[in-house]
Amino acid sequence: MRDSGKAQDNVIHPIPPVFDKDSEILILGSFPSVRSRETGFFYGHPQNRFWRVLAGIYGEPVPGSIPGKKAFLLKHHIAVWDVIGSCDITGSSDSSIRNVKPSDISIILNNANIRAVFTNGATASRMYNRYILPVTGREAQVLPSTSPANAKWSLDDLISVWEEAIRIPLPE
Numbered sequence: 001m002r003d004s005g006k007a008q009d010n011v012i013h014p015i016p017p018v019f020d021k022d023s024e025i026l027i028l029g030s031f032p033s034v035r036s037r038e039t040g041f042f043y044g045h046p047q048n049r050f051w052r053v054l055a056g057i058y059g060e061p062v063p064g065s066i067p068g069k070k071a072f073l074l075k076h077h078i079a080v081w082d083v084i085g086s087c088d089i090t091g092s093s094d095s096s097i098r099n100v101k102p103s104d105i106s107i108i109l110n111n112a113n114i115r116a117v118f119t120n121g122a123t124a125s126r127m128y129n130r131y132i133l134p135v136t137g138r139e140a141q142v143l144p145s146t147s148p149a150n151a152k153w154s155l156d157d158l159i160s161v162w163e164e165a166i167r168i169p170l171p172e
Contacts, residue, residue, distance in 0.1 A: 012086040013103065015041060018070055019079030023112035025166060026105070028140065030124040031084040033092035041066045042080050045092075047148035049155055050120065054078070056159035057166060078166075079108050083119070083127040094123040102131035109136065118165060121145025141165055 014037055019026070029042065036044035043050035051069065054076070055062040063072040073080055085103040090096035108114060117140040119125040125142035133139065143162055144153050153161075 009090070010086065010088050010099070011037070013082060013084065015082075017079060017081035017103075017105075017108055018042070018073050019081075019108045019112050020074050021112055022077050023074070023079035023108070024077040024115045026079045026081070026108060026112075026114045026117045027120055027143075028105070028117065028124055028128060029080075029082045029120045030094055030127055031082050031087060031089065031097065035092070039066075041069060042082075043146065045148065048146055049148070049158055050146040052155060053146055053158050053162050056155070057163040079112055079114065081105065081108065083124050083132060094121075097123070097127075100127060100131060102127070102135075105132060105136065109138070114138075116141070116166075118143050121147060121150065 011031075013032065015032055032042065033045050033048070035046075036042055038044065051062050054072065058072075058076055060072070063069045081103055083102060084097065084100050086101045088096075088098040117128075117138055119128050119140045119142050122142065122145065124145075125140065128140050143165055144150060144158060146158060
């Protein structure tokens with residue numbers, strides 16, 4: 001870990017999961033960025049491509065408000081949360097994450113018909129496999145991160161890969 005000169009803060013995840021009984025797809029990030037924590041909703045950094053990817057998949061405008069984003073997710077039967085429930089973190093740096101306490105995703109799995117679980121990026125996948133897979137036994141497919149730090153993926157490429165994964169016919 002590179003020493004940025006900033007102290008780590010212990011942060012408890014401040015955003016509740018988005019899901020309802022009709023949710024079929026669960027997308028898990030690692031932990032909300034500083035900007036997401038400030039805005040009070042997932043993928044709040046304007047350069048994060050999450051909302052543009054989903055809008056591109058479904059051929060809809062990018063939702064702008066938190067109520068609009070929630071409605072968009074529920075309309076498309078998508079649940080969203082993060083793998084990490086609390087951790088020590090410096091700013092928004094995934095590489096600085098320490099002392100992880102995972103989210104209890106059973107609240108979603110027990111109250112929705114989740115047929116597929118996806119992680120948004122390598123950090124979420126690594127944390128999922130370490131902390132949640134042993135508890136749930138549910139495999140998760142890793143998707144390329146929508147983070148602006150993942151500059152090697154264009155928006156069009158992200159939409160293509162995410163669409164292939166998310167829009168495939170799910171098993172009954």
